[in-house]
Amino acid sequence: MKLRGIVAGNLRRLRMAKGLSQEEVAHLAGLDRNYVGNLEREQNSPTVDTLERIAAVLEAPAVELFREP
């Protein structure tokens, strides 16, 4: 499985577990409101810094975004 796909799936899982919308996560992480949706559709290749900010919003260790399902 491509790493983008792993990140997309984990991002969606962690986001929904927190009961947050894509726009709420994007806003809290200081990102464009469509960016989280693009990540969940594997349309972008996010940087380490961006994913660290998203993990902080989701209150999850960053490594959780990279675990194989």
Place this chain on the structure above:
Amino acid sequence: MKLRGIVAGNLRRLRMAKGLSQEEVAHLAGLDRNYVGNLEREQNSPTVDTLERIAAVLEAPAVELFREP
């Protein structure tokens, strides 16, 4: 520990375990010859796609780059 630092440490550890130089990893991953050195000095924020290519060169699951030491 910042995610850049975690990636830098794991990259160096995995690279040395394979007995590869920074330039060899950069070449095999199709990156600028100085890029891997920059990553190990936490000077860049690499993308998911770039780290996937580096993990493939190091013959390690990508998640290994993100594990806390």
